Amino acid sequence: MKILGISGSLRRDSYNTKLLLAAAELLGDEVELEIWEGLKAVPPYDADDDTPTAPAAVAELRSAIAGADGVLFSTPEYNSSIPGQLKNALDWVSRPLATNPLRNKPVAVVGASTGAFGAVWSQAELRKVLAAIGARVVECEVACRNAAAAFDEEGRLVADDAREQLGRAIDDLTGAVRARAQAAEPVAA
Numbered sequence: 163m164k165i166l167g168i169s170g171s172l173r174r175d176s177y178n179t180k181l182l183l184a185a186a187e188l189l190g191d192e193v194e195l196e197i198w199e200g201l202k203a204v205p206p207y208d209a210d211d212d213t214p215t216a217p218a219a220v221a222e223l224r225s226a227i228a229g230a231d232g233v234l235f236s237t238p239e240y241n242s243s244i245p246g247q248l249k250n251a252l253d254w255v256s257r258p259l260a261t262n263p264l265r266n267k268p269v270a271v272v273g274a275s276t277g278a279f280g281a282v283w284s285q286a287e288l289r290k291v292l293a294a295i296g297a298r299v300v301e302c303e304v305a306c307r308n309a310a311a312a313f314d315e316e317g318r319l320v321a322d323d324a325r326e327q328l329g330r331a332i333d334d335l336t337g338a339v340r341a342r343a344q345a346a347e348p349v350a351a
């Protein structure tokens with residue numbers, strides 16, 4: 163099983179990217195988590211540029227999502243919402259709506275913030291956007307709050323409550339991927 167990890171932060175030492183790395187460690191051997199690193203290269207959405215020859219970074223993102231069995235998003239919270247760069251990338255991916263690569267794709271949303279609430283508003287908004295795009299959004303939440311203290315100096319997730327929530331989110335996502343694969347299997351005669 164292949165899971166694509168998308169961090170909504172562009173920051174080098176991003177806690178949200180660290181959360182994805184923590185997820186990769188918690189996943190079993192049969193699951194590979196690849197972190198997509200092209201977010202900064204995605205240009206602002208412009209319908210005039212949304213042609214069959216999409217900008218390279220957009221084409222790469224669409225292809226990375228299409229090639230994954232599921233997607234794990236880790237989002238910061240900017241002014242109580244999703245960072246603009248992540249929303250912008252999803253706007254690109256969403257077109258054309260009927261055939262976009264997130265359609266029916268199992269996805270889960272987690273988040274980290276340096277504040278006391280762990281980016282829960284941003285996660286809720288991201289789940290709403292992903293559902294509007296047509297993804298199968300797993301009902302989970304990881305409130306990795308006070309992120310500066312939740313990770314140790316090596317970047318390992320040491321906050322027990324966030325580790326527990328992350329473990330459950332991963333189980334739910336991989337469960338949704340397996341359920342989708344089973345539903346797609348032809349019934350034996």
Ligand SMILES: Cc1cc2nc3c(=O)[nH]c(=O)nc-3n(C[C@H](O)[C@H](O)[C@H](O)COP(=O)(O)O)c2cc1C
Nearest residue numbers: 171173176177178179238239240241242275276277
């Ligand atoms: C423009 C901006 C707005 C922010 N707004 C919020 C907010 O509404 N709620 C919150 O908990 N943290 C907020 N923060 C703090 C972020 O949670 C913190 O910068 C976090 O580390 C960002 O995630 P990252 O480490 O993955 O880059 C904001 C930060 C920035 C730069």
